[in-house]
Amino acid sequence: MSDVPEKAVVIGASAGALEALSVILPQLPADVTPPVMIVVHVPPDKRSVLSELFQAKCRVAVLEAEDKEPIRSGTVYFAPPDYHLLVETNGLLSLSSDEPVLFSRPSIDVLFESAADAYGAGLTAVVLSGANQDGAQGLASVVEAGGTAIVQDPDTAFASAMPQAAVAMCPTALIMSLEEIATYLQKARSA
Amino acid sequence: MEMPGPEKVEDIEIRLLLEALYHQYHYDFRNYAMASVKRRLKQAREQLGFSTISALQEKVLHDPSMLPRLLGFLTVQVSEMFRDPSYFKAIREQVIPHLGTYPSLKVWVAGCSAGEELYSLVILFREEGLEERTLFYATDINQDALRMAEAGIYSLDRIQQFTENHRRSGGKSSLSDYYTAAYGHASFDKSLRQRVVFSDHSLVTDAVFAEMHLISCRNVMIYFDRPLQDRAIGLFKESLTRKGFLGLGAKENLRFSAHSSAFNDFVREEKIYQRCAT
Secondary structure, eight states, X not given: OTTSOSOEEEEEEOTTHHHHHHHHGGGSOTTTSXXXXXXXXXXXTSOOOHHHHHHTTOSSXXXXXXXXXXXXXXXXXEOOTTSEEEEOTXXXXXXXXXXXXXXXXXXXXXXXXXXXXXXGGGXXXXXXXXXXXXXXXXXXXXXXXXXXXXXXXXXXXSSOHHXXXXXXXXXXXXXXXXXXXXXXXXXXXXX | OXXXXXXXXXXXXXXXXXXXXXXXHOOOOTTBOHHHHHHHHHHHHHHHTOSSHHHHHHHHHHOTTHHHHHHHHHSOOOOOTTSSHHHHHHIIIIIHHHHTTXXXXXXXXXXXXXXXXXXXXXXXXXXXXXXXXXXXXXXXXXXXXXXXXXXXEEEGGGHHHHHHHHHHTTOSSOGGGGEEEETTEEXXXXXXXXXXXXXXXXXXXXXXXXXXXXXXXXXXXXXXXXXXXXXXXXXXXXXXXXXXXXXXXXXXXXXXXXXXXXXXXXXXXXXXXXXXXX
């Protein structure tokens, strides 16, 4: 299992996701970046263009996650529309068609909770702009498992409800601007 | 990954509960993908009112009436009729012309849950003139789901979505031809079930039971771990006639399977595979 990354990053974003991720993802260095799993709330019936859009702008590989795909460093995985994305403890990604959580599929909480379980203190979780409550519960699980919680400063977010809910649930979370989050993640390493 | 350390208590409880279900009732979830199992069992624990998974285990071991309630959580599948219309369009336009060359056909909907996909295929085969020569097998491990599939009754508020999906799949009739609406429900015509065999079958523990021309198993194997996925795919391989078809969910694939060489991509973007001729 020596090639399985020990650390990982998870990100959740909703309204304002594109703008926020456009600041963060292009700054990630290739190869050394820990795996990054991302849930963006997208409509269920559309083919998502997120992975193609960001692949063109990023040095890291950007994929739409497939079921039982091995998690690799230097790679960003987007949850596909209409599926939950989960992290298994054996270094694989899983998808699920379970019902939406807080009206969302994919759900940020589902990703964060499973990743907290798999990576424990090795996990960094980031809640970005959004107009709902998704991610707050998941972030609490990350903190409980010893991981690092980061929330986009609600005052600077396109939609502040989601970061606000996350901060309310996790008062110890680091509050950062998008640029600070980008710099922080740029320095993250996969081992 | 986290350093191997002492196993969390809840992980131990979950492992023991799955063993208990297998030994007592022969339901085998031990090779399911654990992240979802864990989520579902936590939900079951909370909603069934137990303080620990161990308490739930004790109840289910000593009170068989708890089993179906627990299975409801572990095997719940949410689907729609004609979910992913482009998949059914590809079946209609690219698979049906091949199937039409056979004098008789067998179609297996593996993990049929409440029957949405089964009815979609029966309607599609009727529209394409193949229903009368086809025998459909609809299987699931959950008896309650099988009963729902056999009843073919769905909440009316889902019908608008089903109708839109059907239209986008290239439907040649109106979905309303196939159901009668009453009291907030749509009841699908029993003629759609004339050529369907509903049966209890497990992809985990059961074997091949007929030679199939088309197997549709979508968003079922995402709940399995890789070795179990391979077992199921091996079962499909053995069940399919040469040049028979296997349809998977939009985000599933055979890339990681030991049996991948037995299949060719048939409609790659819709995850429709064809069993090799040899």
